[in-house]
Amino acid sequence: MSLRIVVCVKYVPDATGDRKFADDLTVDRDDVDGLLSELDEYAVEQALQIAEEADDAEVTVLTVGPEDAKDALRKALSMGADKAVHVEDDDLHGTDVMGTSLVLAKAIEKTGYDVVIAGMASTDGTMGVLPAILAERLGVPQVTLLSEVSIEDGVVKGRRDGDSASEQLEASLPAVVSVTDQSGEARYPSFKGIMAAKKKPVESLELDDLDIDADEVGLAGAWTAVDSAAERPARTAGTIVKDEGEGGKQLAEFLAGQKFI
Ligand SMILES: Cc1cc2nc3c(=O)[nH]c(=O)nc-3n(C[C@H](O)[C@H](O)[C@H](O)COP(=O)(O)OP(=O)(O)OC[C@H]3O[C@@H](n4cnc5c(N)ncnc54)[C@H](O)[C@@H]3O)c2cc1C
Numbered sequence: 001m002s003l004r005i006v007v008c009v010k011y012v013p014d015a016t017g018d019r020k021f022a023d024d025l026t027v028d029r030d031d032v033d034g035l036l037s038e039l040d041e042y043a044v045e046q047a048l049q050i051a052e053e054a055d056d057a058e059v060t061v062l063t064v065g066p067e068d069a070k071d072a073l074r075k076a077l078s079m080g081a082d083k084a085v086h087v088e089d090d091d092l093h094g095t096d097v098m099g100t101s102l103v104l105a106k107a108i109e110k111t112g113y114d115v116v117i118a119g120m121a122s123t124d125g126t127m128g129v130l131p132a133i134l135a136e137r138l139g140v141p142q143v144t145l146l147s148e149v150s151i152e153d154g155v156v157k158g159r160r161d162g163d164s165a166s167e168q169l170e171a172s173l174p175a176v177v178s179v180t181d182q183s184g185e186a187r188y189p190s191f192k193g194i195m196a197a198k199k200k201p202v203e204s205l206e207l208d209d210l211d212i213d214a215d216e217v218g219l220a221g222a223w224t225a226v227d228s229a230a231e232r233p234a235r236t237a238g239t240i241v242k243d244e245g246e247g248g249k250q251l252a253e254f255l256a257g258q259k260f261i
Contacts, residue, residue: 003057003151006113007047008104008134009040009076011069012124024219025226026094027124029066036072039119041079041186046179047117048080048187050151058082060111064092064103070202077197078189084202085111091207094219101130103217105137106210115156116176120145131178141171147182 013019013032022028044061051057061076063069064087073084087107095103108116116138121128135142143149146158146169156177157170189197207214215221241250255261 001056003051003054004112004114005047005051005057005059006108006111006116007040007043007059007061007076007081008116008118008130009044009061009063009072010037010119010122010124011035011063011065011072012037012122015123020231021226021229024094025229026219029068034068034071036075037119037123039121039123039181040072040076042179042181042183043117043119044076044079044081045186046149046177046183049184050115050117050149054151060085060113062104062107062111063087064095064100064107073202074197075189077200077202078194079187080193081200083200085205086202087205087207087210089207091214091218094222095217096222096224097125097127097130097133098223099217099221101133101137103207103210103212104130104134106212107205108134108138110205110210114173115151116174117149118176118178120178120180131176135176138174138176141175142177143169143171143175144178145180146177147180149177149179149183 011034013027013029013034017032019032020028047059051059059081060083061073061081062085063072067088069088070086073086077084085107087103092103116134118131118134131144132142143156143158145160147161149156149158154173155170156173156175158177160167160169161182207217239254241247252261
């Protein structure tokens with residue numbers, strides 16, 4: 001039977017662009033360019049490698065996000081994933097990690113899975129907790145933060161590198177896995193892959209399709225609330241020291257004045 005791999009990929013605001021909060025203190029996702037979270041490219045890469053090793057496997061990429069999040073799915077499809085699922089619904093606006101994990105869990109159950117692979121953290125929220133919450137919701141083992149991962153005979157095995165030790169972990173499938181940025185460079189989509197991705201299926205789901213009520217997600221259903229947010233003050237021009245023989249002394253005085261030395 002085919003090994004069903006679901007990869008969770010997030011569409012995030014481009015960190016090199018200007019990012020701001022909307023009036024309701026949610027992240028403004030409308031006026032900024034976005035992209036597939038770079039850390040999720042590692043998850044796609046590991047899924048593709050596992051699929052290549054297996055006799056028969058299917059890789060589905062899944063995102064919860066706005067209309068533009070399809071760009072993240074297309075990128076993953078052009079890397080080599082087989083199909084995509086996009087959960088999009090106006091009522092998702094303001095959903096926190098508890099709501100996001102609920103939506104992902106229901107979509108994964110509907111899609112069918114043997115293993116779920118996620119990134120170590122998104123590059124915007126960076127909580128790094130979603131895979132663990134997801135495993136809890138699905139009621140399956142979690143093997144997180146792996147820098148090496150393989151699947152054989154219904155068992156997922158991997159290595160988690162800590163500061164003082166490396167752990168060898170394993171769990172029977174179905175399971176949730178997350179992989180780090182040390183798991184291996186993600187491949188670039190080839191021209192052939194980009195063209196093929198245009199024809200791969202992208203299934204669109206709304207909350208109704210997943211039997212989720214609007215009040216379980218969104219700002220109303222969030223377990224967390226942002227009370228206030230302020231823009232970081234613009235950077236000042238700084239102090240320019242013109243070296244006319246006294247540059248070193250002036251530099252030392254500046255650092256001492258700031259209590260750096
Ligand atoms: C349209 C939209 C509006 C949102 N509004 C808010 C808000 O107002 N307040 C708020 O607190 N949160 C909001 N969220 C949720 C938030 O952006 C995160 O998705 C969620 O809180 C998970 O936190 P994280 O990104 O830090 O996850 P992490 O735990 O850092 O992510 C780990 C991994 O989980 C997977 N993952 C995470 N998010 C998604 C996703 N959306 N789709 C697929 N895979 C995913 C990825 O594989 C990622 O590498 C919103 C999300 C969306 C899509």
